[in-house]
Amino acid sequence: MKVFSLPPREDWICDRFLNEWYQYNPDITTKNIDEADINWILAGWQWNRIPINYLENKTTVLTVHHIVPDKFGEQEKRIFLQRDRFIDWYHVPCQNTKEQIMQYTDKPIFVQPFWVNQFLWYDLENKTELRKKHGIPIDAKVIGSFQRDTEGHDLESPKLEKGPDRLIEIIKDLNDRGEDIFVVLSGPRRQYVINHLRMNSILYKNFEFVEFTELNELYNCLDMYIVSSRHEGGPQSIVECGLTKTPIISTRVGLAPMFLPECDLYSGAEDYKAAWSAKKDVEFIYNRVMKYKIPDGLKPFKEFFKSIIIKGD
Numbered sequence: 001m002k003v004f005s006l007p008p009r010e011d012w013i014c015d016r017f018l019n020e021w022y023q024y025n026p027d028i029t030t031k032n033i034d035e036a037d038i039n040w041i042l043a044g045w046q047w048n049r050i051p052i053n054y055l056e057n058k059t060t061v062l063t064v065h066h067i068v069p070d071k072f073g074e075q076e077k078r079i080f081l082q083r084d085r086f087i088d089w090y091h092v093p094c095q096n097t098k099e100q101i102m103q104y105t106d107k108p109i110f111v112q113p114f115w116v117n118q119f120l121w122y123d124l125e126n127k128t129e130l131r132k133k134h135g136i137p138i139d140a141k142v143i144g145s146f147q148r149d150t151e152g153h154d155l156e157s158p159k160l161e162k163g164p165d166r167l168i169e170i171i172k173d174l175n176d177r178g179e180d181i182f183v184v185l186s187g188p189r190r191q192y193v194i195n196h197l198r199m200n201s202i203l204y205k206n207f208e209f210v211e212f213t214e215l216n217e218l219y220n221c222l223d224m225y226i227v228s229s230r231h232e233g234g235p236q237s238i239v240e241c242g243l244t245k246t247p248i249i250s251t252r253v254g255l256a257p258m259f260l261p262e263c264d265l266y267s268g269a270e271d272y273k274a275a276w277s278a279k280k281d282v283e284f285i286y287n288r289v290m291k292y293k294i295p296d297g298l299k300p301f302k303e304f305f306k307s308i309i310i311k312g313d
Contacts (some may be wrong), residue, residue, distance in 0.1 A: 004036030008043040055086035063232030115297025140182035148189040163228035169269035242289030245281035
């Protein structure tokens, strides 16, 4: 049994997942689709890059990370149903996404969070030195956000499923209450948050494109990471915070209920205060993330692919 995985080639997290998948599973993977028994499509919108005869004659597994209801109109439903004819199994990272796609398909659904690479994300103890290195105030309350927040079509509109408006509400409220706030940003398309931080005279530093080593150091500079999303399949920042032992609060999206204690979850910007004030038990999250470290976090995927029925068998 061999699995072929279609590379997104979008400099996105799925490219990293794919590289790790091939690296740690040479016995069941192939980069030649002709040799494969199973197609695994990690980025669903690229399904039509695979010729139809391969979709029809090989078992096909499609990962759906999440659906954004406001962006899932009639055209998106038609595309989903058109593609669904060729899908034998779905993979989703969390229960919320399973409930979303169950409305549109009767195909079986495998629920499993992605693995997390402990060789990229780990705890560092020298926070003061790291803040000095990266030009971050030593005594400030440092808040982190490392995911895109702006739509690509105009680089101005908020990507509302990521909740950048909620993030700004929280940061502005903390600033108005006299907290000594400093915001650390990373990742592409941060224009919406940057513009609103400037409008509110809130200090920040943007590390737009950094290598993993530097991003790991930035996690270790934080006093709090905030996930403010409305819809998520992950985000992976939750498990990355777990391994770096970074305090985190999150809306009840994606992986958050699986890894965070109840006290660290909130519903919206208006009720974040209890989660913000709760004592952070970073060991709790770290211990929950442990079983998803490489190579253990890869094993459920390997077992899944070995268990499914191959077309033609």
